[in-house]
Amino acid sequence: MSNNVIIRKYQPKDAQECSALMQNHFRNYATNLSEIARKRIIEARTTEYVRSISEDRIIVVAELKNKIVGMGALKGNEIRHMYVNQTFQKKDIGSTILNFLEEEARNLGLSSIMVNSVFYATGFYLKNGFKIIQKTQIDRHGSIIDAVLLEKQLK
Numbered sequence: 001m002s003n004n005v006i007i008r009k010y011q012p013k014d015a016q017e018c019s020a021l022m023q024n025h026f027r028n029y030a031t032n033l034s035e036i037a038r039k040r041i042i043e044a045r046t047t048e049y050v051r052s053i054s055e056d057r058i059i060v061v062a063e064l065k066n067k068i069v070g071m072g073a074l075k076g077n078e079i080r081h082m083y084v085n086q087t088f089q090k091k092d093i094g095s096t097i098l099n100f101l102e103e104e105a106r107n108l109g110l111s112s113i114m115v116n117s118v119f120y121a122t123g124f125y126l127k128n129g130f131k132i133i134q135k136t137q138i139d140r141h142g143s144i145i146d147a148v149l150l151e152k153q154l155k
């Protein structure tokens with residue numbers, strides 16, 4: 001990963017950029033989801049939404065030259081909101097965010113973490129030591145999305 005990328009915990013000033021990162025993903029890339037699901041998720045993932053979820057989960061961001069280029073979160077023992085800006089994908093930023101979150105999970109005394117991954121990101125979690133448990137479905141803002149439940153034991 002580039003030496004200039006800083007991985008750090010979320011700060012309130014990041015809310016707008018995190019919202020934009022999520023919305024951009026669903027606007028431009030999550031083309032396997034229905035139009036209605038994408039529209040609902042984009043409308044829900046506002047700056048205010050990011051502010052509210054920052055209360056009940058640990059959010060981590062990747063910052064490059066004062067711009068947020070990636071994010072991820074740990075809610076209980078569940079990995080959520082893993083997004084890396086398209087331009088910066090496959091440069092180890094996602095894995096570094098995940099490692100940071102895993103360390104947070106260990107510090108909380110958790111022995112394992114899980115993720116409900118969309119199909120097209122499953123390979124990323126497998127590369128990072130997760131094992132597939134089962135196919136599943138998740139509810140995101142009222143839309144039911146096919147997913148894969150994966151788990152990783154923390155050493």
Ligand SMILES: CC(C)(COP(=O)(O)OP(=O)(O)OC[C@H]1O[C@@H](n2cnc3c(N)ncnc32)[C@H](O)[C@@H]1OP(=O)(O)O)[C@@H](O)C(=O)NCCC(=O)NCCS
Nearest residue numbers: 082083084089090091092093094095117118121123124127
């Ligand atoms: C999934 C995502 C967060 C990974 O971040 P990233 O910075 O690109 O990942 P890394 O560079 O750390 O990749 C680590 C390894 O996983 C692989 N990988 C990354 N994304 C992958 C994907 N979507 N499918 C399969 N393998 C993937 C990389 O090739 C790399 O393998 P290598 O070590 O053999 O080179 C990022 O691609 C992304 O934001 N995708 C769109 C949003 C998304 O799907 N989020 C997950 C929601 S559950």
